[in-house]
Amino acid sequence: MNFVETVRNAGIIGAGGAGFPAYVKMQSRPDTLICNAAECEPLLYTDYYVIQNNIENIVRGILLAKEQLGAERAVFAIKKKRQSLFPSIEKAIRDAGGGIELFALGDYYPAGDEQSLVHDVTGRIVPQNGIPIQVNVVVNNVLTLLQIWNAIENNVPVTERYVSVVGRVKHPYVAVVPVGTPFSKLKELAEPEPGTVLIEGGVMMGRIANENDTVTKTTGALVFLEAENPAVREKTASFQSVTRFSKAACCQCTECTVLCPRFNLGHDIEPHMIMRTLNYGLDATSAVAQAAYLCCQCGVCSMFACPFGLSPKRVFADFRARLKEYTLPAAAHTAEPFNNARKLPGKRLKARLNILDIDVKPEFIGPLPYSGPFNIMIKQHIGAAAQPAVKTGDRVAPGQILSNVRENELGTPVHSPTAGVVTEITEKFITIGSES
């Protein structure tokens, strides 16, 4: 099996949350590979512990990917505030014979956004509605590169991942968690404060989740926050109230546009203009509305910039759901002159989100003590629909394929995290129970 087939068969998808199949990127020919270890969402230590515990193998993964891609340059991009990790990263690179640059990013949000990262590291601007390979760059999350090493060197598929469990909890921790573990089990160990709300992913870009949901290959964190927290209010507000408040309160001050990271890269997105379009019932297919395709949903406009807590982010999401396709021509971009000065410092964001008091380093506890049953999502990647490859009553081995896509379709298989028996298959899940 060649490199690309091995990465595909190991079920590797973007571990940073995107879920894009990694084998596709491994077929391109960039000049630069960036290992994304920015971890820009507040409170998370997922990448931190991935690096602390696996740095030699991550470096091997970067070098394997660099060789596969034929890239001239490989960059390990990580925030300067993680400098306690720098000596071990530098040593691992030296021990592996070099060939990787350590790049220290500022502590701003969203430093890990692919397009901001590409600009910081290379000075290039990804075209709007485009992807990094259009400027000869491939970006992979640090855990994805570790998984690539594990697939190529050991033929091990993805069946577990590092997860931060943080926020208003008694015991914040990071653990290695099998895919399919219910969130309720992670919650039990963390002991959240009563009345808190569960967010899967980061405070800024995560979604409100249910404790019966289960860990997937893209679950990097569970965050528990009080219901009154601005991030929770932004995510839970009905769209009706979002539009009502927009119409009543938006004064067109343009603060949301001034701080929008995509606007500052020179893309044709102006959040205050989408508010105007909404408030005056203007043409929903106009160039202004097409900017819905350019919004990365980072939440800077709604959770930091707007003095009234209005949400251009939610409005863009709504327009995006209604627009059929992006029709504007590709354009050359120049970053705004004040791009650097407008980057949002991590500490100011945490202060605005009222989470400075819970910004603590969680403990690493190793493998989560849980043995099943596991509820495993049949499709975890961006791409084609997946079909079960097992049936109820089948005995499965650890690492056995549970679901897959057809050979010529975009997607990857999902593997069993354990030995057990398939006890149920629904439209979305395969449940694996114990063998006895």
Ligand code: SF4
């Ligand atoms: S920051 Fe708020 S009030 Fe100002 S233009 Fe944007 S949405 Fe309107």
Ligand code: SF4
């Ligand atoms: S969420 Fe807001 S700040 Fe972020 S890209 Fe979209 S419009 Fe810009």
